[in-house]
Amino acid sequence: MMLHTPPTSPRPLVRDASAGGGAGGSPARWIVAGVLLAACGAGLLAPGEARAGVIVSRFAGTADGWTPNLFSSQITTFPDFVRVRDLDGDWARIEAPAKFRGDWRRIRRVGMEVRTDARRPIQYGVGLLLASGTDLDEFVFPVEATPIGQWSVIEVEFGDGPEQWDLREMVRSNVLRFSVRLDVNDNNAPGGTNEENDVRWVAIETICRADLNTDDVVDNDDFLLFVAEYNRFDCTDPAMLRLCPADLNDDGVVDSSDFALFVAAYNELLCPSPG
Ligand SMILES: [Ca+2]
Ligand SMILES: [Ca+2]
Ligand SMILES: [Ca+2]
Ligand SMILES: [Ca+2]
Numbered sequence: 001m002m003l004h005t006p007p008t009s010p011r012p013l014v015r016d017a018s019a020g021g022g023a024g025g026s027p028a029r030w031i032v033a034g035v036l037l038a039a040c041g042a043g044l045l046a047p048g049e050a051r052a053g054v055i056v057s058r059f060a061g062t063a064d065g066w067t068p069n070l071f072s073s074q075i076t077t078f079p080d081f082v083r084v085r086d087l088d089g090d091w092a093r094i095e096a097p098a099k100f101r102g103d104w105r106r107i108r109r110v111g112m113e114v115r116t117d118a119r120r121p122i123q124y125g126v127g128l129l130l131a132s133g134t135d136l137d138e139f140v141f142p143v144e145a146t147p148i149g150q151w152s153v154i155e156v157e158f159g160d161g162p163e164q165w166d167l168r169e170m171v172r173s174n175v176l177r178f179s180v181r182l183d184v185n186d187n188n189a190p191g192g193t194n195e196e197n198d199v200r201w202v203a204i205e206t207i208c209r210a211d212l213n214t215d216d217v218v219d220n221d222d223f224l225l226f227v228a229e230y231n232r233f234d235c236t237d238p239a240m241l242r243l244c245p246a247d248l249n250d251d252g253v254v255d256s257s258d259f260a261l262f263v264a265a266y267n268e269l270l271c272p273s274p275g
Pocket of ligand 3: 213
């Protein structure tokens, strides 16, 4: 398949006047000159099409390799989510398949969309656990991050800031287990509760931010993903990749500022080594 050569320097961005933006009130649509049409014409990035991106698991009618762990829980699959049920009034946790294990020094952010059991007052929030040998690290999202009975996106970055997960190097360098705790026990109930909580997807983003498909290089595949996100523009657009990874400067939109950052990473090609 022929692909246009991706830019080796920032290109001018031009407004696509035929796309109905502006006065009509519909979202403005922009193109990276000459390249977007080639991408769409190749049928690679049809709107709404499932793509790799930073999604690591989307639970579309399957548990996607995730399994209940020791804390006696059960997974039920639905068309676009899984339900995790506690069976014995303590914890419910699912373990990621082996493909999510390895060098987590590359991981910058983890996010997921969850819906907590509407029948239960929340006492314990959703948590993420990483284990390396006998060393464990867990991040528990604050209660307000997981409102009862509503689909909510929650995410955490690694780092030493107040809202970040300061993950110890020993764990981070060799993660043997990655699990999601879906447990919103009513802590006032003796022994806890057998609640049921849902998760729709789990996503990660690496420190190599322009590497949108997380394969350690920034190349044509990432460029095509970037262009699609660029045209969607707004991180709140539900068609955006989960966690809006193309918003490289974290300002809520994917625009020319992000494109300049993308091009710099594209020219480097190889992602920096972790650690
Ligand atoms: Ca429980
Ligand atoms: Ca349990
Ligand atoms: Ca890549
Ligand atoms: Ca941005």
